[in-house]
Amino acid sequence: MDLAALTIFRAVVRENGVTRAAAKLNRVQSNVTMRIKQLEQQLGAELFVRDGRRLVLTPAGRALLPYAERLLALAEEARHAVREDRPRGRLALGAMESAAASRLPRVLANYHQRWPEVELELSTGTTGCLIERVAQFEIDAALIATPPDATVLTDAFESVPVFSEELVMVTPRGHRAIQAAEDVALSTLVAFERGCAYRSYVERWYAEHGLRPARVLELGSYHAIVACVAAGAGVAVAPRSVLDLLPGGAREVAIHPLDSLGAVPTLLIWRRGHYSAALDALRGTLLAQASLPQGASSSVDAASSEAHPQAPAIAS
Structure with a gap:
């Protein structure tokens, strides 16, 4: 064989x-x-x-x-491990749809310019799905939201925080201000399927107030979620960075800060002990981009050139 x-x-x-x-x-x-x-x-x-x-x-x-x-x-x-330390070959990366839309375009453009010999494959999924795919060797690494239950990230993984997302509640325009779950006037939560960490956060938020949505309408994209909310189908929780990207869509809804949820770190995770120059270069590119002021551009050459032959030392 x-x-x-x-x-x-x-x-x-x-x-x-x-x-x-x-x-x-x-x-x-x-x-x-x-x-x-x-x-x-x-x-x-x-x-x-x-x-x-x-x-x-x-x-x-x-x-x-x-x-x-x-x-x-x-x-x-x-x-x-035996080649010279230059990023090349296949790198299979998974990401949440929110990260793929709002965070990765500039990162991947810089990465491809710097390391054209890497064949980078990107797929999207929920945090739960991505963790499982990394564990099963289907992808090399993934960008996930820090899960509410951190125990799902066992010793089998290593990780590093690369972004931080502010979660906000999205409602139809004209909805009253929301400071607690009791202020939500609509009983339907519009969300991704189970396994989405952001959905878990808002469901926990409801539970802390002794409530839960009467029903959950599951959709597969933020464009569809925001459109349903704008039409009055329910409420949703999303990263503010995603809403900032929607062309005119965010103007059709009201956005409510949820200070009690705080900021949710986005992690780059990989299997413990797994190393490749391509993955290490991606980690450097992500960290360099995360350190920039919002809207700034970067060549990230210096950060990417920090790839080295030993395995990354940052652990989850």
């Missing part, structure tokens, strides 16, 4: 088929099919079954996938 076969197996899973996997890997389809069959022969089990025009993982395939992810991640770490 060699790494090339595992790479092909993972690509077929990620690309949902042999055709797209072959294109992604720059191989012919027949080669991908042959390598999958050889891997199945080595393992003595079928990894895929055909359901119409698509391939579906068998129980054996589902069992193999997390091991393949871990082995390939470890192999990538080994390659980084």
Whole structure:
């Protein structure tokens, strides 16, 4: 069972088929099919079954996938460890939608200019989902909100704070001032699915006042959430930095500071002991950007050049 076969197996899973996997890997389809069959022969089990025009993982395939992810991640770490200390290769980063929209564009632009040899892949999700994906070797690192229950960040992770977000309550225009949960006139909370740390914070805020929303309307983007609030469907909690980005959308709602929630740090997390020059350079870029006054620009060359061959020493 060699790494090339595992790479092909993972690509077929990620690309949902042999055709797209072959294109992604720059191989012919027949080669991908042959390598999958050889891997199945080595393992003595079928990894895929055909359901119409698509391939579906068998129980054996589902069992193999997390091991393949871990082995390939470890192999990538080994390659980084023995190469010269220059960021290159693949870096899979996860981020909350809020961070991806309001914090990352300038950071990633600077990063790509400084380290063009890094193939950076960005995906979004809730804090809970991102923590799980880092733990399962699906992504190398993630930008998450500090969870209300800090115990979910076990000794398996290292982290460093890179931003701080002010959470505010968003209501339809004309809503009375909000200082406590009793002041909220609408009974519906518009929020992301469970696993969103900001949702957990506001639900805890309600509970501290002996209340809870009558219902939760789950949506998948801040644009949709703000639009529903503006239409009178309910209230929401969001980082102020996201609302500042919405073109005219924030003018259709009222924004209420929630001092009792305080500022929520955004953390960059990664698996304990994981190191790559690409990840260390990203950490330096994020920290350099976070130290700038809001609206300032930076070349971040000095911070990015601080990447060094030993693993980062900052722990969670």
